Amino acid sequence: xxxxxxxxxxxxxxxxxxxxxxxxxxxxxxxxxxxxxxxxxxxxxxxxxxxxxxxxxxxxxxxxxxxxxxxxxxxxxxxxxxxxxxxxxxxxxxxxxxxxxxxxxxxxxxxx
Amino acid sequence: xxxxxxxxxxxxxxxxxxxxxxxxxxxxxxxxxxxxxxxxxxxxxxxxxxxxxxxxxxxxxxxxxxxxxxxxxxxxxxxxxxxxxxxxxxxxxxxxxxxxxxxxxxxxxxxxxxx
Numbered sequence: 001x002x003x004x005x006x007x008x009x010x011x012x013x014x015x016x017x018x019x020x021x022x023x024x025x026x027x028x029x030x031x032x033x034x035x036x037x038x039x040x041x042x043x044x045x046x047x048x049x050x051x052x053x054x055x056x057x058x059x060x061x062x063x064x065x066x067x068x069x070x071x072x073x074x075x076x077x078x079x080x081x082x083x084x085x086x087x088x089x090x091x092x093x094x095x096x097x098x099x100x101x102x103x104x105x106x107x108x109x110x111x112x
Numbered sequence: 113x114x115x116x117x118x119x120x121x122x123x124x125x126x127x128x129x130x131x132x133x134x135x136x137x138x139x140x141x142x143x144x145x146x147x148x149x150x151x152x153x154x155x156x157x158x159x160x161x162x163x164x165x166x167x168x169x170x171x172x173x174x175x176x177x178x179x180x181x182x183x184x185x186x187x188x189x190x191x192x193x194x195x196x197x198x199x200x201x202x203x204x205x206x207x208x209x210x211x212x213x214x215x216x217x218x219x220x221x222x223x224x225x226x227x
Contacts, residue, residue, distance in 0.1 A: 034216075036155075043116075043203050043218030044155060089155060098143060098160035098168050100216065105154055 003027060004092050006103025013110050019077040021106045023090035026071065030092040035064065035075050036102075038087045047088070048075070080110045114138045116219035118204050124225045128193050133222045135187045135204030144187045145205040145216070146179065148172070155203065161187065194226045 005024045013019045023033075034049035050057045050064040050073065057064045063076040077084055090103040117136045125131050137144050146158040159169040161179055176192045187206075191198055201221040208215075 041220070043205075043220050045218065046215050049215075091155075098145070098162070099157045099170070100147075100155075101157070102155040 003101035004090060004103045006090050006106060008106060009104065010107040011109070013080045013108065015080065015082060015110055015112050017080050017110075019075075019080045019084070019108055019110070021075045021088055021090070021108070022072065023074065023092075023103050024070075024072045025092050025101075027092070027094065027101075028071070029094040030101075032093045033064070033066065033073050034091050034093075034100075035062075036089045036091060038089065038105075044089055077108075080108075082110045082112050084108060085110050114217075116204055116206055116217050118202075118219035118222050120222055121220070122223040122225070124227065125194055127196055127226055131191045131194055131198075131224060133189045133191075133202050133204075133224070135189075135219060136185055137187055137204065137206030138208075138217055139185070141206035141208045141217075143167075143207045143209065144179075144181070145207075146189045147203045147205060147218075148200040149203065149221075150200045158189070158202075191224075194224075196226050199224055199226045 007022050035047045036044035037047045038044040048059050048062045050066050052068045055066050061078045066073045087105045087107050089105050091100045093100045119134045144161040147155050149155045157170050159173045160167045178190045180188050201223050203221045204219045205216045
């Protein structure tokens with residue numbers, strides 16, 4: 001059972017464009033939703049995270065939009081840069097326990 | 113900046129052999145994890161460890177897997193009798209809080225290839 005569904009699988013964006021990656025979940029016990037960025041040969045690194053008590057969180061060029069009623073959240077990368085080219089994973093964790101459930105990842109390529 | 117370190121970076125083994133993957137978590141962290149990522153697929157939870165015992169494990173973490181924190185700094189994952197399908201990148205992670213309160217820091221991974 002896929003706890004967190006992520007789309008698209010891959011994304012190509014022109015430099016300066018907006019990259020949008022979407023995730024959906026079913027488990028209403030999830031209360032923490034991080035996004036991880038992974039470069040080739042490296043472990044995932046926390047990019048930005050949100051809790052369901054807010055609908056949006058912005059950090060620099062990265063914004064998470066959260067729709068609790070639809071059980072969806074998305075990552076927006078504004079002014080995308082070639083250095084943003086990486087694999088992005090959404091994740092979710094419940095308010096009890098220690099397990100993160102990851103999406104299947106989105107490979108982002110930003111073309112100069 | 114503190115980091116999670118893992119060794120070896122790559123291990124090749126024959127099917128049926130035992131493998132030990134080692135991790136040094138960030139020193140003041142209390143929660144330790146192993147995740148794995150089969151090439152091109154999602155990151156999958158294996159096990160979490162807190163207060164010197166397993167706090168949670170997935171269905172992947174069957175009897176061939178075990179974890180240990182032998183000396184207060186290292187955190188190891190042992191795979192007793194490796195199978196072809198164990199080939200993956202294994203990530204160690206640590207945090208200073210539970211999943212919804214502590215940022216998860218990942219190591220760079222140990223690539224396991226089972227022949």
